[in-house]
Structure formats: C-alpha cells, structure tokens
Amino acid sequence: xxxxxxxxxxxxxxxxxxxxxxxxxxxxxxxxxxxxxxxxxxxxxxxxxxxxxxxxxxxxxxxxxxxxxxxxxxxxxxxxxxxxxxxxxxxxxxxxxxxxxxxxxxxxxxxxxxxxxxxxxxxxxxxxxxxxxxxxxxxxxxxxxxxxxxxxxxxxxxxxxxxxxxxxxxxxxxxxxxxxxxxxxxxxxxxxxxxxxxxxxxxxxxxxxxxxxxxxxxxxxxxxxxxxxxxxxxxxxxxxxxxxxxxxxxxxxxxxxxxxxxxxxxxxxxxxxxxxxxxxxxxxx
Amino acid sequence: xxxxxxxxxxxxxxxxxxxxxxxxxxxxxxxxxxxxxxxxxxxxxxxxxxxxxxxxxxxxxxxxxxxxxxxxxxxxxxxxxxxxxxxxxxxxxxxxxxxxxxxxxxxxxxxxxxxxxxxxxxxxxxxxxxxxxxxxxxxxxxxxxxxxxxxxxxxxxxxxxxxxxxxxxxxxxxxxxxxxxxxxxxxxxxxxxxxxxxxxxxxxxxxxxxxxxxxxxxxxxxxxxxxxxxxxxxxxxxxxxxxxxxxxxxxxxxxxxxxxxxxxxxxxxxxxxxxxxxxxxxxxxxxxxxxxxxxxxxxxxxxxxxxxxxxxxxxxxxxxxxxxxxxxxxxxxxxxxxxxxx
Numbered sequence: 001x002x003x004x005x006x007x008x009x010x011x012x013x014x015x016x017x018x019x020x021x022x023x024x025x026x027x028x029x030x031x032x033x034x035x036x037x038x039x040x041x042x043x044x045x046x047x048x049x050x051x052x053x054x055x056x057x058x059x060x061x062x063x064x065x066x067x068x069x070x071x072x073x074x075x076x077x078x079x080x081x082x083x084x085x086x087x088x089x090x091x092x093x094x095x096x097x098x099x100x101x102x103x104x105x106x107x108x109x110x111x112x113x114x115x116x117x118x119x120x121x122x123x124x125x126x127x128x129x130x131x132x133x134x135x136x137x138x139x140x141x142x143x144x145x146x147x148x149x150x151x152x153x154x155x156x157x158x159x160x161x162x163x164x165x166x167x168x169x170x171x172x173x174x175x176x177x178x179x180x181x182x183x184x185x186x187x188x189x190x191x192x193x194x195x196x197x198x199x200x201x202x203x204x205x206x207x208x209x210x211x212x213x214x215x216x217x218x219x220x221x222x223x224x225x226x227x228x229x230x231x232x233x234x235x236x237x238x239x240x241x242x243x244x245x246x247x248x249x250x251x252x253x254x255x256x257x258x259x260x261x262x263x264x265x266x267x268x269x270x271x272x273x274x275x276x277x278x279x280x281x282x283x284x285x
Numbered sequence: 286x287x288x289x290x291x292x293x294x295x296x297x298x299x300x301x302x303x304x305x306x307x308x309x310x311x312x313x314x315x316x317x318x319x320x321x322x323x324x325x326x327x328x329x330x331x332x333x334x335x336x337x338x339x340x341x342x343x344x345x346x347x348x349x350x351x352x353x354x355x356x357x358x359x360x361x362x363x364x365x366x367x368x369x370x371x372x373x374x375x376x377x378x379x380x381x382x383x384x385x386x387x388x389x390x391x392x393x394x395x396x397x398x399x400x401x402x403x404x405x406x407x408x409x410x411x412x413x414x415x416x417x418x419x420x421x422x423x424x425x426x427x428x429x430x431x432x433x434x435x436x437x438x439x440x441x442x443x444x445x446x447x448x449x450x451x452x453x454x455x456x457x458x459x460x461x462x463x464x465x466x467x468x469x470x471x472x473x474x475x476x477x478x479x480x481x482x483x484x485x486x487x488x489x490x491x492x493x494x495x496x497x498x499x500x501x502x503x504x505x506x507x508x509x510x511x512x513x514x515x516x517x518x519x520x521x522x523x524x525x526x527x528x529x530x531x532x533x534x535x536x537x538x539x540x541x542x543x544x545x546x547x548x549x550x551x552x553x554x555x556x557x558x559x560x561x562x563x564x565x566x567x568x569x570x571x572x573x574x575x576x577x578x579x580x581x582x583x584x585x586x587x588x589x590x591x592x593x594x595x596x597x598x599x600x601x602x603x604x605x606x607x608x609x610x611x612x613x614x615x616x617x618x619x620x621x622x623x624x625x626x627x
Contacts, residue, residue, distance in 0.1 A: 003369075006402055009399055009402075010399055010400055012399075013395075013396055013399035013400070014396070014399075014400075017385070017388070017392070017396050020388070020392065021385055021387055021388065024387045025387075092383070093382075093383035093384070093385075094379060094381040094382040094383050095382070095383075097344070097349045097377075097379060097381070097382070098379070098382050098397075098400070099400065100348065100349050100372075101347040101348060101349050101372060101375065101376075101377045102372060102400050102401050102444075103368075103369055103372040103373065104400055274351070277348075277349065277350055277351040278350075278351045278353065279305070279306040280303065280304070280305035280306060280315075280341070280344075280350050281305070281306050282349065282350070283344075283349065283381075
C-alpha cells in the first residue's frame with residue numbers, strides 16, 4: 001500500500017515536471033496547436049468533398065466524422081508516441097539507472113508523460129476542435145451533455161481506450177529497454193491503430209478484417225465518442241454489467257481486452273527489466 | 286529490517302561474476318570472481334585503471350545490474366532477493382545522471398526528492414555549505430559541469446543512505462569547491478558507509494580509510510585498510526627530484542639508477558625502502574648533470590595510491606594472468622616497479 005502510494009506520488013511529480021517542461025517549449029506547443037488546426041481544416045475539407053462509400057455506417061456528414069475522429073485520436077493516442085520519445089531522452093539522460101536504484105520502474109516515465117500529453121491534448125482540442133465542430137456543424141455538434149449516463153459513457157469511451165494505449169506504450173517501453181530505439185515502429189503502429197480504430201473511415205468498411213477491427217477498444221471508444229458528439233447519445237455502447245460480462249460484446253472488448261493488455265504489458269515490462277538487468281544493458285540507449 | 290540494516294558488514298561480496306552483453310550478443314566478463322568486504326561505517330576507495338569494472342561493481346551494489354554469479358549482500362540484505370529493501374538504503378551518485386536543462390535547481394531537487402522519498406533540506410544544507418545555495422532559482426542549463434557534479438552529489442546525499450556509492454564525485458569541480466565537498470563529506474556525513482571511485486589521490490586520501498585495488502579484467506587484487514597498507518608498503522621514503530628543462534637526464538639514464546620511479550612533469554618521483562637506498566640515490570645523482578633540487582619525505586597515502594594505480598596498470602589481463610594472491614604479491618614487489626630493472 002505504501003509503495004503504491006509512493007508510486008502515485010512519483011507519477012504525480014513526474015507528470016507535473018513534464019507539464020512544466022512542455023510549457024517552457026512554447027514554440028513546440030504552438031506547432032502542435034497549428035498541426036491540430038491543419039488536421040482539422042484539411043480533414044474538414046476532405047469530409048466535405050469525400051462521399052463515404054459505406055453511407056449506412058456514417059449516417060451524418062463525413063466531415064463531422066473526421067473532425068470528431070481527430071479530436072478523439074488526439075486526446076487518446078498522442079501520449080503514446082510522446083512517451084516513447086521521452087523514454088529515449090530519459091535513457092540518454094541517465095534517468096533509468098537513477099529510477100531503478102530508487103525502486104521506481106521506467107513505466108513511471110511512460111505513464112507520467114502520457115498523462116501530461118493527454119492533459120495538454122485535451123486542453124488544445126477543447127480550445128480548437130470544439131469551436132471547429134460547432135462552426136462546421138452549424139452549432140449542432142457537439143451535442144449538449146444530456147445526462148449522467150452521457151458523462152459516464154464519455155468517460156468510458158475516453159479512459160478505457162486511453163488505458164489500452166497505455167498498455168501498448170508500456171509494451172513499447174519494454175521493447176525499448178531491449179532494442180533502444182523504437183520511435184519508427186511506434187510511429188507506424190500509431191498510424192495503423194488510427195486507421196484500424198476508424199480515424200479516417202469506419203473499420204467495418206475494411207474487407208475481411210472489418211468486424212475484428214471494430215472490436216478494438218480504441219474503435220469501440222471512438223464509435224461511442226462520435227455518437228455522443230453528434231447525436232448526444234452513444235447508441236452502440238451499453239454500459240450494463242450483463243453486457244460487460246457477456247463475451248465478445250463491444251463492452252466486453254472495451255473492458256476486458258484493455259485489462260488483459262494492461263496486465264500483460266506490465267508483466268512483459270517486469271520480465272524485460274529483469275532480463276536487461278542481467279544482461280547489463282538496461283541503461284544503455 | 287533495522288537489524289539487517291545494522292549488519293556489521295555494510296558490503297559483502299563473494300565470488301561475484303558479472304558479464305555484459307556485447308554488440309553481437311556475446312558475453313563480456315567485466316567482474317571476475319570479485320571478493321570484498323567493507324565494515325559498516327568504512328570509507329573505501331575503489332582503485333583501479335579505467336574500464337576495470339569499478340562502476341559496474343557500484344551498479345551491482347545499487348541493484349541496477351543483477352549479478353550473474355556469486356553472493357552480494359548490502360547491509361545484510363541480498364541484492365537479488367531483497368532488491369527493494371537494498372534500494373531504500375543505497376544511494377549511487379553516478380556521473381552519467383543528467384538533468385533537464387529547463388528546470389531550476391530548486392525544481393530539480395524537489396523532483397528527485399519525490400522519486401527518492403527524501404527531504405530536499407539535506408541537499409540544500411550541502412549546497413549552502415559549498416556556496417551553491419544562491420543558485421536555487423537558476424536554470425540547470427546555466428550550470429557548469431562542476432556545478433552539475435555538485436547537484437548530483439546533493440541528490441545522492443538527500444536520500445540519507447546507509448551506503449553511499451560515489452563514482453567520481455569531484456570530477457570537474459574547481460579547486461575551491463572540491464575542497465569544500467571533501468570537507469563536507471569528511472565531517473558532515475556520519476554513520477554512512479562510503480565507497481568512492483575518484484581519480485584524484487588527494488580526495489581519496491582524505492576521505493578514505495580502506496582500499497579495494499582492482500585490475501583490468503574486473504578482479505580485486507587486494508582489499509585492506511590504509512594503516513596496514515602503509516605498514517606493509519615496501520617503501521618508506523618519497524624522493525622528489527626536480528630536473529631543469531633541457532636536462533640530459535633521460536628516462537633511460539634515470540632507470541639505470543636502479544630505483545622505481547614515476548615521471549610527473551618536470552618532477553621524477555622515486556620510492557625508496559630505506560635510508561641506505563636514499564643515500565645511494567643521492568650519491569648517484571650527484572654525479573649526474575640535470576638535477577635542480579630534491580625533496581625527501583615519508584610515504585603518504587597519496588604515494589600509495591599512485592603506486593597502486595601504477596601497479597594495476599602494469600598487470601595486464603591475459604589468459605596467463607596470476608591468481609589474485611600472486612598479483613597482490615607482485616604489486617608489493619619493488620623490483621618490478623615501473624622503470625626499475627627486474
């Protein structure tokens with residue numbers, strides 16, 4: 001219990017530190033905001049001109065589909081890539097050895113950087129994406145919060161996929177302890193996961209794999225998030241115990257696949273830490 | 286746990302072997318059958334040439350690396366089975382620890398205190414003592430390498446460990462600050478076992494009362510306390526000879542004098558076992574041209590350090606290397622010293 005509390009204190013301290021540091025690099029922050037705006041403008045325009053081939057999957061304007069997707073993906077996944085790059089920086093800085101000799105896992109870096117980036121992304125997206133959605137939808141999107149259920153579903157659609165991305169990031173932390181540089185792979189996976197989760201088009205539109213892809217926690221979360229933004233209710237997500245406990249439902253995938261991935265990723269990291277401490281390569285970068 | 290932490294031996298290493306994974310996956314042995322003991326409260330200098338495994342030894346003691354073979358106990362705790370407890374009691378000050386440049390000293394210390402679960406006041410006391418207390422609000426990017434070394438030490442002290450592992454703690458420090466750091470460590474850090482790797486013999490001499498002598502290949506040649514080392518040291522006198530530049534007194538001519546020596550700039554340092562040899566050397570030198578002045582003094586730990594450092598460089602690692610006991614005997618034989626005819 002004490003070590004759990006201490007881990008939380010360290011995560012909070014590291015998150016605060018990254019937030020402070022990030023805010024000191026104002027140029028980068030501005031570039032990130034501009035990138036987000038560019039994405040919104042380009043995807044918004046794309047949405048106006050591209051007609052969805054699967055109209056039954058997207059029953060609302062395609063540009064809203066894209067804009068809500070960018071909003072969601074920025075918040076849920078940006079922390080993944082930034083945590084991978086930060087881990088490498090910290091390895092170069094010699095922080096890994098310091099953390100280990102003080103009984104703190106390298107996962108703290110990944111987790112705290114993900115928290116920080118998510119907070120930043122949430123701030124930027126709220127300031128930029130919500131007005132963009134309001135303007136492009138003529139004021140109808142995002143739909144106003146309707147109930148406590150709306151809030152619960154919003155939280156579930158963001159937090160559980162975020163935890164799934166954390167599991168992927170922790171697995172990459174393990175990979176990075178062995179292979180040292182995994183930025184390219186992480187970038188590629190980030191792109192693939194975005195497409196597979198339905199950032200650009202509904203995953204069900206993908207031949208053969210469509211059904212399987214639509215069960216990814218990020219795909220389930222994104223679908224629910226879009227519905228909440230566009231319709232004010234998540235028709236595809238039913239957060240009842242019976243749905244969550246029924247295997248192969250969207251809700252089951254959202255909760256149990258995330259939990260399983262998270263547990264597996266921490267076990268993998270623990271094993272890799274042990275092996276690389278024996279190899280004497282844990283600190284190398 | 287307190288009973289364990291109060292173990293008589295702060296460090297006990299038996300048959301430690303550590304191999305590192307090389308570029309192509311091959312195993313490179315960096316610590317080979319290391320045996321050493323350090324009693325609680327001892328201040329141990331770990332002496333040896335660069336690359337002999339001193340830092341790796343510290344990394345094993347601080348649980349960053351896991352040993353491949355052997356038993357390693359810190360304050361009575363096994364570094365493999367009880368790594369979590371060991372980590373609470375050990376502080377490793379590594380020169381490779383870097384800081385975020387965009388953080389102030391104050392922010393940096395507060396962050397590290399959170400990671401360690403320690404009190405930053407300890408670090409502030411140290412920094413005040415070495416006259417860096419006024420830099421709290423300054424960004425790390427404005428710090429010199431010496432100042433960063435002092436911050437690393439502050440972080441290490443802040444943990445208030447039972448075992449303090451200092452890897453080159455005074456590297457890059459200016460003379461005045463180095464003096465303050467040594468004074469602080471010798472006076473204000475009490476009840477702590479210290480192991481130090483430092484290439485400045487004056488620092489080691491003032492801080493340590495024990496020595497662990499390592500040689501290339503990751504072997505411990507000798508462990509002993511300074512007093513017994515001084516007693517068993519085969520030389521009693523140091524003879525510093527200053528020669529003028531352009532002197533015809535070549536290295537070859539000096540070696541023909543028949544006494545072990547080291548050349549340090551324009552000073553040639555001889556180590557001599559008795560007054561007879563001293564007299565003999567003076568007479569021989571009187572016949573030569575080149576000497577400007579000379580100074581004779583009793584052996585100090587600084588001389589021992591130089592001598593030992595020199596000896597471990599002489600013993601190159603090879604398949605035909607003698608066992609540790611033999612190597613230790615070689616290290617104390619004046620006839621195989623640098624420059625002396627065998």
